[in-house]
Amino acid sequence: MIRVVIACGGTGGHLFPGLAVAQVLKDRGHEVLLLVSEKSIDAQALKAHPEFRFEKLPSVGLPSVLSPAFIRFLARTWESVSQCKHIYRRFKPDAVLAMGGFTSTAPLLAGRWSKIPTFVHESNAIPGKANKMAAKFVSSVLLGFDECAKHFPGVKTNVTGTPVRKDLGDRMSRDEAIRKFNLDPALRTLVVMGGSQGASGINQLLIKASPMLASAGLQIIHLTGERDDRLAAANYLREQVPAYVSPFYHAMQEVYSAADLIVSRAGASSLSETAHFGIASILIPYPYAAEDHQARNAEIFVRAGAAEMLLESEASADSLAQMVIRLLDDESARSRMALAARALATDDSASRIATALENAART
Numbered sequence: 001m002i003r004v005v006i007a008c009g010g011t012g013g014h015l016f017p018g019l020a021v022a023q024v025l026k027d028r029g030h031e032v033l034l035l036v037s038e039k040s041i042d043a044q045a046l047k048a049h050p051e052f053r054f055e056k057l058p059s060v061g062l063p064s065v066l067s068p069a070f071i072r073f074l075a076r077t078w079e080s081v082s083q084c085k086h087i088y089r090r091f092k093p094d095a096v097l098a099m100g101g102f103t104s105t106a107p108l109l110a111g112r113w114s115k116i117p118t119f120v121h122e123s124n125a126i127p128g129k130a131n132k133m134a135a136k137f138v139s140s141v142l143l144g145f146d147e148c149a150k151h152f153p154g155v156k157t158n159v160t161g162t163p164v165r166k167d168l169g170d171r172m173s174r175d176e177a178i179r180k181f182n183l184d185p186a187l188r189t190l191v192v193m194g195g196s197q198g199a200s201g202i203n204q205l206l207i208k209a210s211p212m213l214a215s216a217g218l219q220i221i222h223l224t225g226e227r228d229d230r231l232a233a234a235n236y237l238r239e240q241v242p243a244y245v246s247p248f249y250h251a252m253q254e255v256y257s258a259a260d261l262i263v264s265r266a267g268a269s270s271l272s273e274t275a276h277f278g279i280a281s282i283l284i285p286y287p288y289a290a291e292d293h294q295a296r297n298a299e300i301f302v303r304a305g306a307a308e309m310l311l312e313s314e315a316s317a318d319s320l321a322q323m324v325i326r327l328l329d330d331e332s333a334r335s336r337m338a339l340a341a342r343a344l345a346t347d348d349s350a351s352r353i354a355t356a357l358e359n360a361a362r363t
Contacts, residue, residue, distance in 0.1 A: 009036030020163035080106030094361035123268035161346025177257035208317035278342030306341035
């Protein structure tokens, strides 16, 4: 039995892959402690996982060095490092895994100073600032995409893929899934989602496109995030588009199983889930992502033939509606895209990461 600390808070894209690794380690008889952020998304998600112990860390994003906020960043980071060292003395971890983001920096520093094997996972095609910095002192960088390795010259890397949470399960019957939303299995189903934070830009595009979609013989499952759900629901009702609208939906297996086509952002975690279920998609990358990494993620899926990409800066309601209708009308194209997406899946990603941790802990 080994003990592992996993730092995985701040966003669903960090938390859910971390939970997937934690589940594999637990199933193998190991002990896991999660380090998460103070954000409500972490607390909300962890309510469904009482089997895991967790600690909250104070953390903030990295501001400009010239910003007055940089002093606060240093103070909060040092507070987190001190807290981590105290946790490590009590928990005695054999390895530390960080899933990226600035919640990861302090646990990795504390692990390094405590001479514990440390690992950071980079899920995107282009690494963020935190992981670039962490790569200089960790034992190994674990990668979601092989294309990312070139950004870590001289650093030990291991391509593992990005873990998909175990509770997603596998594809269920399409008709059964669609009935969960009180929709019609005879209609083609478009799923629209923006990740754990929602996506106002995508929401507004769909609302404006709905008059053009009204006569296309489709229905929509739209996960809007915390805002826009009432506006979207009222709009679909007015345009007489059959739809299920909700800020969030926790049984995502049902959402993915109901989808004939997905419109979404291009975060690495949601892409891994789309690949796991093998679904054709239209990707609209978040335009303000650091290093434009969502566009780079999307390009990997586009090159593989698994998706089409629409840049938000160039998108219009008309262009999105035309793309949706064209793909929903072309079942053979969607089938090819779905197969290409499935080929990008790394179903044993969490197991690969768990094995890397076990090997390091036992060396």
